[in-house]
Amino acid sequence: ADLTASFHDHTFQTPLMNASGVYCYTTEELDNLLASKAGTLVTKSATINYRAGNPEPRYRNLALGSINSMGLPNEGLAYYLDYVLKKQADPTVPTLFLSVAGISMAEDLDMLSTIDQSDFNGLTELNLSCPNVPGKPQVAYDFEATEKMLAAAFERFHKPLGVKLPPYFDLTQFDIVAQILNQYPLAYINTINSIGNGLYIDVDSETVAIKPKGGFGGLGGAYVLPTALANVHAFRQRLNPEIAIIGTGGIENGADVFAHLLAGADLVQVGTQLMKDGPDVFTRLAAELADIMNAKGYHKLADFKGKLKTL
Numbered sequence: 001a002d003l004t005a006s007f008h009d010h011t012f013q014t015p016l017m018n019a020s021g022v023y024c025y026t027t028e029e030l031d032n033l034l035a036s037k038a039g040t041l042v043t044k045s046a047t048i049n050y051r052a053g054n055p056e057p058r059y060r061n062l063a064l065g066s067i068n069s070m071g072l073p074n075e076g077l078a079y080y081l082d083y084v085l086k087k088q089a090d091p092t093v094p095t096l097f098l099s100v101a102g103i104s105m106a107e108d109l110d111m112l113s114t115i116d117q118s119d120f121n122g123l124t125e126l127n128l129s130c131p132n133v134p135g136k137p138q139v140a141y142d143f144e145a146t147e148k149m150l151a152a153a154f155e156r157f158h159k160p161l162g163v164k165l166p167p168y169f170d171l172t173q174f175d176i177v178a179q180i181l182n183q184y185p186l187a188y189i190n191t192i193n194s195i196g197n198g199l200y201i202d203v204d205s206e207t208v209a210i211k212p213k214g215g216f217g218g219l220g221g222a223y224v225l226p227t228a229l230a231n232v233h234a235f236r237q238r239l240n241p242e243i244a245i246i247g248t249g250g251i252e253n254g255a256d257v258f259a260h261l262l263a264g265a266d267l268v269q270v271g272t273q274l275m276k277d278g279p280d281v282f283t284r285l286a287a288e289l290a291d292i293m294n295a296k297g298y299h300k301l302a303d304f305k306g307k308l309k310t311l
């Protein structure tokens with residue numbers, strides 16, 4: 001089976017990559033991703049300046065996934081922009097993704113201007129769905145703010161741009177959000193971000209799992225797979241075909257990768273399972289996906305991508 005993934009005018013050795021926020025804070029972690037079977041990588045969502053983030057413990061692996069309230073810790077935009085600019089000079093390195101998540105629209109726009117004026121030749125991911133900055137509601141659950149943000153972004157940003165979206169749970173929300181997104185020349189959407197503000201309770205200790213926000217945090221892993229698949233498929237059915245889709249959420253094995261692709265994803269991102277297994281997870285996921293494709297007689301991703309059947 002050929003796992004080569006095409007995404008606009010880019011090709012990747014596999015459709016697999018990390019989810020922003022996982023294994024992508026430092027240049028060492030990012031280099032380890034490049035050395036793995038991941039097709040490419042995305043950097044930790046950046047703010048203009050270094051951010052310490054929320055108090056620890058702020059991430060926990062759980063039997064059925066994970067919970068996090070990191071609070072947008074990152075080294076600052078320049079650190080990640082320097083990294084991708086250096087790496088893109090190497091012809092053996094695939095096209096890279098750079099993520100930004102300002103804690104205000106002004107900060108987002110400043111960062112987009114900085115990137116636009118740079119020689120970055122990869123794709124930029126505007127994170128509209130961070131659920132863990134206390135006092136800052138997610139932009140993407142405010143449809144007016146989302147529209148304003150996209151209009152302002154495309155006024156000043158001329159490189160390929162994608163948006164990271166939170167999960168939606170109502171079909172009319174899919175209709176409304178898709179109608180907004182279809183007005184803009186987006187390269188892609190990335191769906192889903194963690195399911196915001198879950199609460200894990202440890203019965204033995206009668207305590208929450210993480211320190212920030214009284215234990216409330218974004219859920220990842222197996223908990224979120226059906227919601228992730230629904231968002232991928234709902235948007236594939238509604239978005240202009242020029243807007244590609246990155247499927248994120250709940251991938252533990254090759255079958256989950258296959259399901260995301262079947263639902264319409266062009267690339268998939270792995271967060272919780274990468275946190276649990278490290279970059280070798282991409283070797284396993286690639287092998288498991290290839291086995292499934294071979295068993296079904298599929299030779300390339302286009303043979304089944306987006307071809308989910310209904311009853």
Ligand SMILES: O=C(O)c1[nH]c(=O)[nH]c(=O)c1Cl
Pocket residue numbers: 021045068069070071072073101127129130131132133193194218
């Ligand atoms: O707390 C975080 O840093 C965080 N955590 C998430 O689960 N999604 C995000 O977009 C971000 Cl920005």
